[in-house]
Structure formats: structure tokens, C-alpha cells
Amino acid sequence: MIRKKIAEVLECSDILKEFIVYGWVKSFRNNQFIALNDGSCLQNLQCVLDFEHTSEAIINDINIGAALEIKGVLQESQGRGQRVEIQISELTVLGKADPEEVRKTILSPKKHSLEKLREQAHLRVRTNTFGAVMRLRSKLSFAVHDFFQQKGFNYVHTPIITGSDAEGAGETFKVTNFDLKNIPTTEQGEVDFSQDFFGKETNLTVSGQLEAETFALGLSDVYTFGPTFRAENSNTSRHLAEFWMIEPEMAFCELDGNMDLAEEFIKYVLNYIVKNCPKDLEFLENRLLDEEKNKPKEQRSPMPLREKLNFVIENNFKRVSYTEAIDILKNSKPNKKKKFNYLIEEWGADLQSEHERYLVEKHFKCPVILFDYPASIKAFYMRLNEDGKTVRAMDVLFPGIGEMVGGSQREERYEVLVEKMKALAIDPKELWWYLETRKFGTCKHSGFGLGFERLVLFATGMTNIRDVIPYPRTPQNAEF
């Protein structure tokens, strides 16, 4: 007898054929109708029990959360809401679930808050919402690889433990093998890192970019997709201490090509889930509508989830220079009425989240790519424009999310790069290997970083980044 997952059974047309299915009880009505779910899809499989010929002991164990093995025959369903069902010929309770104990958990059949789900993160994948989010996350991940591999990009595993934090993208976590109660010091009283595992100070990577660049300058087009870390005390709904980042890097590519790729990439992966995950998206769309129905209209999402995804897929992102953006912001209502916390007074100001949101959500009402930022507010490796004051940087801003992508054309000129490093007190010796790539056949190249969880947030309509990653790491929280 063939085992089938529930997603397969629901698509199956072999009426009267006998199958084995496994899953967990979602509900049990009238001692007869078991809704079984195995996580292979959102939908449950209705399994019909011949309760008159089933022992009471077994019936008593068919409780919500219990794991079952069911042998039975596929038949057309008389009930509403499903095409097929299984007429049970043999049922085995593999793992019980004590109703008293279940009642204390998020497995109990009532609405639980997302906060409560986080506290029981080891069980939340069995809820409809989190199951849908995690299936979408998996499909999005695959779409990432699919996109780049089709385009001939090579996937590069850049190192997680690094000896340099030269990028300066943020605070880093230290990695050590020292006994923290007994840290060796030098005669000068400094920590003696020569005695640590790697013989030097090491930390968790904040970006694979610099290493990815070295690979692009040999393989032409590469991408990373791996975990990155920030030791920043940001307890917001948009920040994690550990998150996954996608970083393509392309040799012989300038900023326009970089922007094209970012836009094409985002559209491709969103289209992939629209095509491949209709049921999970429908469920999440309704979840969000339900969640927002008691909110004032201006706080609700402007479009239902699937409409929003299709809008992004079908429309061009608006490309706006930083200089244009500053003009728009300076003359905007919230700036004139002093509603911004940070008023935009002159060119050179760093844009805050409130400004990005205004541009994207109020002014343009679509994804926006800002480019050519002031050099003074961007990283050392970005290519200086001919004007000497802006760099070839770009950020892709999304409604409800803010910065989805940050990228740039890289400074490929050895001397300019050394000057910029010195100006920022970065020791060129620390990055000798990075600089060397500019000595042997340097070329224009570009790349960007995309925070994967922000993409999942946007794609699922969830609002807290903790709800789109299996086990979130945030300040004061590394549970599970």
C-alpha cells in the first residue's frame, strides 16, 4: 500500500484506491470526521471513521494534536469544502495528545496571539498561520536559488566567522574559544588573542560582500545566501540579531545593471510564490484582512496581500536620485508642518525611516529605488561619482517594510579606494587581500544585499520579523 502525503491525496484522482496517510488531528466531529493535517499543505484531509466498528479506547485517543496512521480508500466527498476524502479501513494512534495538556498550548483550537505563538515556537509550525509562513519561506528560498542559477550565477558560501569587521556595517558578536572566566592577557594587559582558537580576534560576519567581490572578480556573477549577524540592541519588529541575507555580486556591471537585477530578482521570487503557493497566500491574505478589520482605515493595508504582490510584479519600481528625493521631502507637507521627527533641511541629510516611508507610501505609492547618495553617509567601498561628492549607491524601499535592498557599484580604482579607507581610519593592511583584487585586472562591478526576512515579511503580510523565521534571535532571547 502506497503512502501519500496529504497534499498528494488532495490532488489525487484514483478513487477507490487504498492509501496510507499520516498526520495530526486538527479536529474530530461526531465521532466520525477527522480533519487530518501533515503540514505538506494548509488544507486538512477529511478522514471518515466507521465509529460503530471502532473500539471506544481508540475513539477516546483521537484528540486534537494526536498523530495518526490511517489506511483507507479514497472517495469523492459528499461534504462541502473538499473534493475527496478517505474512508478509513484501519486507524492507529501513533502518538497521543492529552486534551488537558493540549489546552495549555497553542495547539488548542482557538485563536492565539502571535506573542503566545513565539513563546511556544517549538509548536507553532503546527498552526495554520506559521505553517503557511514557513512553507512560503521555503518556496521563496528555492526561488532565490532558481533565479540566480538560471542566470549562470555561482552560489558562494562566504565565511561566517571572520577576522575583520572592516565593512563597518554594524556591531559584531565576538566568537571565542576562551574560558570566559580566565582570559589570557599579554604583558601589556591586552587580551592575548594569539592564544584563541584562530590565533586572532574573530567575530560573526555582518556581510559576505567583500569575500563575494573576490569571487565575482574571477567567476563574474556570484551570489551568497547565508546567515548574517548584528549585535545591535534593536528591539523592533524589523530587526533580528541573526538573519539571512542574499548578496549577488556582478563583475563588469554598473549601477544601472545592479538596479535592473534587484528589480528583476524581487519580481521573479514574488511571482514564483504567487504561482506556486496560492492556498497559503489566500489564507494569509484573509488572516491579515481579519487582523486589520478593527483598525481605523488609514492603518489598514492599502491592498489585499495578493493584489499587493501582483502590483509589485506588474509595475516598474520608481528610480529617483537622492538629490530629487531631498527636493521632494523638503517641499513635503510633513516637513513644512514639522511633523517629521528629523526635518529635512539640506542636501546631505541621512534619510530616516519616516522619510523613506513618506516617499514610498505617500508620494510614489510603489517600490522606489533611491540612488547616488552623498558619499559622507555611505560605506567606503562605494564608487565615487565624477562629482566627487556622491557615490553610486542604491537602496530599494518597499511600502510597509522600508529598506529591502542596499547596494552599490563598488570602487574599483585602487588609489581611490585606499584614500577612502584612510579617510575612515580603516587600516589598508587589514584588508590587503581586498585591495589586491584592484591590482590584478580590476573592473567595474556591483552588487547588493537583500535581507531575506524582510522579503518574507512583505510576501506573507506578517508584520513582526520574529514571525517569519523559525527561531528568532533578539536582545535577551536565544531560546530553543
Next chain:
Amino acid sequence: MIRKKIAEVLECSDILKEFIVYGWVKSFRNNQFIALNDGSCLQNLQCVLDFEHTSEAIINDINIGAALEIKGVLQESQGRGQRVEIQISELTVLGKADPEEVRKTILSPKKHSLEKLREQAHLRVRTNTFGAVMRLRSKLSFAVHDFFQQKGFNYVHTPIITGSDAEGAGETFKVTNFDLKNIPTTEQGEVDFSQDFFGKETNLTVSGQLEAETFALGLSDVYTFGPTFRAENSNTSRHLAEFWMIEPEMAFCELDGNMDLAEEFIKYVLNYIVKNCPKDLEFLENRLLDEEKNKPKEQRSPMPLREKLNFVIENNFKRVSYTEAIDILKNSKPNKKKKFNYLIEEWGADLQSEHERYLVEKHFKCPVILFDYPASIKAFYMRLNEDGKTVRAMDVLFPGIGEMVGGSQREERYEVLVEKMKALAIDPKELWWYLETRKFGTCKHSGFGLGFERLVLFATGMTNIRDVIPYPRTPQNAEF
């Protein structure tokens, strides 16, 4: 004018069409023939220069390692070894490469040792060998996702920073945000982890298995593919402090299904590269033949690389119980003649690398799956057999590699699991969430871990694990 990557040009039939190509100079003969490579494939593109109409200044800059932009017309090649070539109409040197400087690097056109390549890891992707290895690594990575997604598995990003090292798979790296020169302590003189970033002691994961299990017990079939860490002072050609691991986990699956999956998986991904990377494999096969030609016959690989891969793809792995394996080893020549460093005297002995190699390379001469190991030498989470002394563990052993896969059916019975934890002094409170999955609809489930770099080693015929990962992390080495 369309830009094409070299891999595309070499497949292109649009004779007389004009293209732009980019790449780095591999060689320049007779002031006329440029071998250009962009890393999109192993092969170079021959670009023919009209040197009589090219300035001397430009010709002088066409040195090995220089980056070029070439516009030209595709034509059939008169020369040997290539179907097509580019007749150059316009050539721009984007980035020079000083021959004096190049001579000091691995870019210089002579044979360099793999050790030397490691010292210049930022440049080694531009060598034929390392370029081929990295393209294969990328393709293998994609094959991993392709295999599991086709089978309906969900990709899970298990956490990298964890608060528990309960698995006991090895020494862990500590992750901290403390100033190492000033570590806060409690009144009792202990490190006060409540003041650290996560409010508790944290380290880098040694395995995502326990978290993956929680996801399998909701989504049925899941897999991880992410970095894992061991702080072990193993300076061997088979160990890294940071490596990538693949860990599938399947609910409602017993050990036989687990072994089936491991075998099917390995065959699938190897077949994927045999089909998709013929040129890189051919190159690496010849590299290995060349490397081994001066070795005594018994130290050479028994088969050329591609024959070896096809042998694994086409033949069944041999499945042998631990008990049978002990019998074979006890009666083996090296045991009787006391050639093993660790003689096999009785049932219960832990198998060393020398024993695994004997079984795989001498006795069975094919990949071997050993199963049903003594409980005493395996981890707490493995399912106890009815005999009370063996567990449902399995290791897949490969010729030349040793352990490629380690897996097991998991102990799904709450009480048995608690007993095993107590026996190993693992505090059940530490793993309360793991234990809870056995309370709410527990079921038989299984999974395994596969060290990705060992797979890449096998697939490429390389012999040092440092040569199959971009930037290896080993004791005393976190350079780049």
C-alpha cells in the same frame, strides 16, 4: 550590442554577429591571440587581435591577469581546440595587471601548489582548478535544494546562535557581546551571562537537528542546509571549524526510509553534476590523474573521477549491521596481523577511521551503510532497539572520505528519551521544548546529517577539505 558571457559565446551559432565580452587574460600569443576567461566556464574564449591596427600602448597592457572589454564578431575558428572565436573590432583594457606583480602571485602561468593557492585564497578562484571546484560546489548546492523541493520537503533555517549544546556533537565556539577585558561576574564569581546580549550563555550551533525535528513534527518533511561549527583542534585534511551541513528530517519515517533517502539523495546530486558539469569534471579528473601519476600504484585512486561517480550512481550501497561489521573486522587480515592501531576485540568497540576504510575500500569496495550501532557509543536521541543495547543509527561510509552521512531514527518515546538524557547527565529542563514534541502527537521520525564539504571532496577528487570551501576556517586560521 549584446553582452554575452563566455559560456554563452562558446555555445553560440550566430556567426558574424557582433558581441561584447568581458574577462581576464589567461594568455596572449604572437601579439594576436588572447585567451580570455570570465569564470562562467572552464574554457577560454580565443579573441583575435588585429595587431597591425592596434596601438603599442594597448598591446603592452594586454598582460596575463588584465581585465578586458572586447567588442567583436563571432566567427568559426581556424585554430585547433575551439569551434568559434571572436575577431576583435574594439578592445579596452579595463584593469591592468603589472607582469612584475603578477609574477609574485598564483595568477602567474605556472603550476602552483595547493598550499600556495590557499595563501592567496582571494585570487585562487581565478585558477582553473579552484574555479572548477567552486562551480561544481555551486551546482551541487543547487542540486541539494532541487532534490528536496521536488520531494515536497520544506527548507528550514535553523538557528546558528543557540543557547544549548545538549546534542554533545562536539566542542562549541562561544558567542558573546562582552568586552573580553572586562567580563561581568556574579557575587559568586561566576560569569554573569544575564548581562550578555542574549541574557544567557550562547554558542555556535553544532547541528540544526533538534530544531529541525520540531519542524518535521509539523511539516512532515524538512531539511536544513547551513553552516555548522566545531571548536575542535583537528588539523586534518578532513576537518573544518566552519562547514556546511545538510540535515533532512522526516516524520513518519523509520531507519530503512532514512537509508533509502540518503542513498537516493547522494546519487541524485552526483548525477546532477555528471549531467551538468562535464567539462569541469573532465578537467578535475585529469588534474587528479596528473597528480597521482608519480605515486606508487596502491596510493592512486582505484578509478578515474567520472568513472568513480558513475560507479556510485549506478550501484547499490551495501547495507551492513554494526554486528556483521565487527565480525568482518575481527576476522580481517589487518586485525589478525595487528596492523590496525586499534584492534577489534569485541562487540561494542567504536569504529575508527582505519576500520571504516578497511570495510569500504578493501572489503566491500563500494559505499557502505552501517546500522544498528551499540547505544553506548551513540547520541541520546537515537531510538533504542528492542534488544535494549543497540540504537537505530546509521552511517554512510565512502571510499577515500570516510563518514559522509550520520543519521538515525529518533527516540520518539517520551519516557525512554528522558531516561536516556538522565543517564548522560543532560538536564531535561534544558531541552523542555524538545521533550514537549514527544508529548503532543509524537511519531516515529528519522533524519541524517551530511557534511557538504565531504560531498564536494568526493565529487571533485580533491583531497584536502580546505580546497573545496572558499575561505577555510581551521585552528590558527581565519584569514580573509
